[in-house]
Amino acid sequence: MEFSYVPIPQKNTKGEIGERCFPFIPIRLIYNHRVGRPIHALLDSGSERNLFPASYGELVGIPVKRGNRIDILGIGGVTIPGYTWEVKLYLQNTGFLTKIDFSYEQQVPLLGRNGFFNHFSEVVFKEKERIVVLQ
Amino acid sequence: MRAKISKQSNILIPYENHWVALSPTGDEVRAAGKTLTAVNKKLESIDDKDAVLTYVLPFNKTYSPYGA
Numbered sequence: 001m002e003f004s005y006v007p008i009p010q011k012n013t014k015g016e017i018g019e020r021c022f023p024f025i026p027i028r029l030i031y032n033h034r035v036g037r038p039i040h041a042l043l044d045s046g047s048e049r050n051l052f053p054a055s056y057g058e059l060v061g062i063p064v065k066r067g068n069r070i071d072i073l074g075i076g077g078v079t080i081p082g083y084t085w086e087v088k089l090y091l092q093n094t095g096f097l098t099k100i101d102f103s104y105e106q107q108v109p110l111l112g113r114n115g116f117f118n119h120f121s122e123v124v125f126k127e128k129e130r131i132v133v134l135q
Numbered sequence: 136m137r138a139k140i141s142k143q144s145n146i147l148i149p150y151e152n153h154w155v156a157l158s159p160t161g162d163e164v165r166a167a168g169k170t171l172t173a174v175n176k177k178l179e180s181i182d183d184k185d186a187v188l189t190y191v192l193p194f195n196k197t198y199s200p201y202g203a
Binding site for chain 1: 140141143144145147148151156157159161170171172175178184185186187188189190191192194195198199200
């Protein structure tokens, strides 16, 4: 599967607008037979696990705060609380069960190594072409 | 002055720090709001099931996720 990077506007120090591109891919979550809306999630090879906004989990019907609570350490030594749930994740027609940490302090859905990357034999970032390939 | 940017980027300019729902091709914003719940309600009201939810990151900051 190939996905083009998603362009997002960017302002330089003079306030001029340009753009930068991120390896977002469209996924869906399914929980208790309830199918979530497609959402762009960022492929993050630096993340150990998947981390999603709690609000998205709640849209899919997950009672987020009843999950196993964990502490998630990130950039700058900041720790945020998360709640772990097992859900089915779909990417196009490929689906698999995985664990996702949901946090009320996270906005951008992140797909990490354990829980997403490890379901593929290869994850290739073609930076110059702005394409990511999963197989 | 605005550098040349793609149409996909251009349509996001009004939505910094907002959630948007994009058409599957990414060239149309079908709904937008400060929260996912707000965007979901707008999508329900127009019976849109295939729009892709996207968080529009701040334009003047770089992004390094929490990943441990």
